Amino acid sequence: MTTPRCPQPPESQPGPYARAGRIALALFLFHSGGIMSTAPTEEVATETVVAIDPRQVQIGANVRLDANVDKEFVANVREEGVIVPVVGYFDGDAHYVVVDGQRRTLAAIEAKQATIPAFATRRREDADRIVAQMSANHHRVAITAAERAKGFEQLAGFGMSAAQIAKKTGYKRPEVDAGLKVAGSDLASKATERWGFLTLEQAAALAEFDQDADALQALTVAAERGSGFDHELQRQRDKRDDREAIKAFAEQLTADGVTVIERPPHDHKTILRLNQLDDAEGNRITPETHADCPGHAAYVTREWRWIETDAKDDEDAADEQEQVTVATYVCTDAKAHGHVDRWAGGYGGSTKKKAADMSEAEREAARAERRDVIESNKAWKSAETVRAAFVVKFLTRKSAPKGSAAFVVATIAEEGHWLSDHRTPTKADELLNGGKARMRADRAKAAENVTEGRALMLAVGQCCAAYEAQMGTHTWRNVTPGPARYLAFLAANGYELADVEKRAAGLDKPAPKPRAKKARKATTPPPETKAPEGNTAASSDEHPAA
Known part of the structure; x- marks a missing residue:
């Protein structure tokens, strides 16, 4: 039987774009699973390469349970064709x-490829084929994040844009962008080489904090732990923004002749607010009247304040919060400078014990409680940013996930009044319409001419908006049914709750008390994570071939 030959590529291709093509090909093969990790036998290497119709082939015995032919792989096969030949044989009926x-074969069928390259080799018994498949896949090593970043950098050096790199290699655009950012940062590049647990997106985030050792440590710990990285990243970004705003404000105060100090403890004996x-x-x-006092000073903080709106002019208008930088003026030694603390006698009829009347343990407990409130409020604000990004993406689903109907019914039954609150429509526009304001009639029309699944998803979005409009920094202090239900629903659908959100949902469990252990004479520090040594073999199909 005469079989058509598959044209062979030239051994060398001159010019930088040819080299870029080879790099893109290597990245694509690593990404899609297209290189054998073990060297082919001499017999296979010298056998015939033929062009076959993927729709006419048969699939032999195999260990793969799921071929996992994803859309990205099919798109690449449609764009580039099957690059690495499949391996098989012709049976007695010439099949x-x-x-x-x-x-690769199934992807080629879905991509409507007329032919694919194939090695025609000798027939093996089924048991031998299974052994060969398992052996080949057992020794495969995935390409590392550091290697991907290096490959993206090389392709960019040949003039390829991020979009072109993503299209040619099969990697998603955000990962390509992250890889290029990592390649441009010495710190991020070394981090990916040293810590194999970092993704390119995480390494790119580290590059934002190359001068902040505390942030780098917190982010690296979160990445290694495998949870909480997005929340920690947003928290560190918020801290950085706060520091920069406070620094700029403090510099302005200093230029105006005001002494700027660190924020004192709330129970400080001598530094009192004006x-x-x-x-x-x-x-x-x-x-103004205190400006000439030797103790005149100020400390700078960042605070959230309400922006009042006139709901009479807009039926859907809602009050909003904004973060502002403020100066709190103090006297550094009020008593010495002849000032009188009119709060010295307490706060009216308040029964709260004054700091002066507390024991040292009570004062420390009060300080710890205040620190917890301040830090938890900041953590909640950071979590709001991460949660909003998740919800916006979640609400783009074409159909609602399991449990959505029950979630909507429970919301209507117990928090129905929140759905009609004047703040809910504005929040719904943020989550479902990119922040563009809509009239109520237009919001209703959005449910017309959509599938039942999408309509339920829109109902879920309205419920999410109702909860988000009601929740705030007060939410974490007590577990209430509505917010707890909402946060649990998000968690069940892939959202990773921040610790402060777990408190609001009643899902935070106190860590078990460590048991006392006998002291050891010497301890051995854990070995340092070694940098990946590079890829030694590549896969042909990511999992055992089928």
């Missing part, structure tokens, strides 16, 4: 039987 390459001080004659002290 080609695939031994290695089920995934809004609680009177002069010797009983007059209220203001920053």
Whole structure:
């Protein structure tokens, strides 16, 4: 029987774009699973390469349970064709039987490829084929993040854009962008080489904090732990923004002749805020009247404040919060400078014990509680950013996940009044319409001419908006049914709750008390994670070929 030959590529291709093509090909093969990790036998290497119709082949005995022919792989086969030949043989009826390459064959069929390259080799018994498949896949080593970044950098050096690299290699655009960012950062590049657990996206995030050792440590710990990285990243970004805003404001105050100090403890004995001080004659002290006092100073903080809107002019208008940088003016030694603390006698009828009347243990407990409130409020604000990004993407689904109907019914039954709250429509526009304001009638029309699954998803979006409109920094302090239900629903659908959100959902469990252990004479530090040594073999089909 005469079989058509598959044209062979030239051994060398001059010019930088040819080299770029070879690099793109290597990355694609690593990404899609297209290179054998073990060297082919001499017999296979010298056998015939033929062009076969993928629709006419048969699939031999195989260990693969799922070929996992994803859309990205099919798109690449449609663009580039099957690059690495499948391996098989012709049976007694002249039918080609695939031994290695089920995934490529099925992708070629879906991509409507007329022919694919194939090695025609000798027939093996089924048991031998299974042994060969398992042996080949057992010794495969995936390409590392550091190697992907290097490959993207080389392709960019040949003039390929990020979009072209993504199209040619089969990697998604965000990963290509992250890889190029990593390649441009010495710190991020070394991090991917040293720590194999880092993804390109995580390494690119590290590059943002190359001068912040504390942030780098926190992010690396989160990445190695395998949870909480997105929340930690947003928290570190918020901290950085706060520091920069505070620094700029403090520099302006200093230029104006005001001494800037660190924020003192709330129960400081001598540094008191001006809004609680009177002069010797009983007059209220203001920053203007206090400017000439030797103790005149200020500390700078970032705070969230409400922006009031006039709901009368807009039926869907809602109050909003914004973060502002503020200066709190103080006197560094109020008593020595003749000022009177009008709050010294307590806060009216308050029964709260004053700091002066507390024991040292009580004062430390009070300080710890205040620190917890401050840090938890900041953590909640950071989590809001991460959660909103997840919900916006989640609500683009064409059909609702399991449990959505029950979630909507429970929301209507117990928090129905939140759905009609004047803040909910604005929040719904943020989550479902990219922040573009809609009239209520237009929101209703959005459910017309859509599938039942998408309509339910829109209902889920309205419920999400109702919860988001009601939740705030107060939510984490107590577990209430509505927010707990909402956060649990998000968690069940892939959202990773921040620790402060777990408190709001009632899902935070106190860590078990460590048992006492006998002291050891010497301890051996854990071995340092070694940098990946590079890829030594590549796969032909990611998992055992079918």
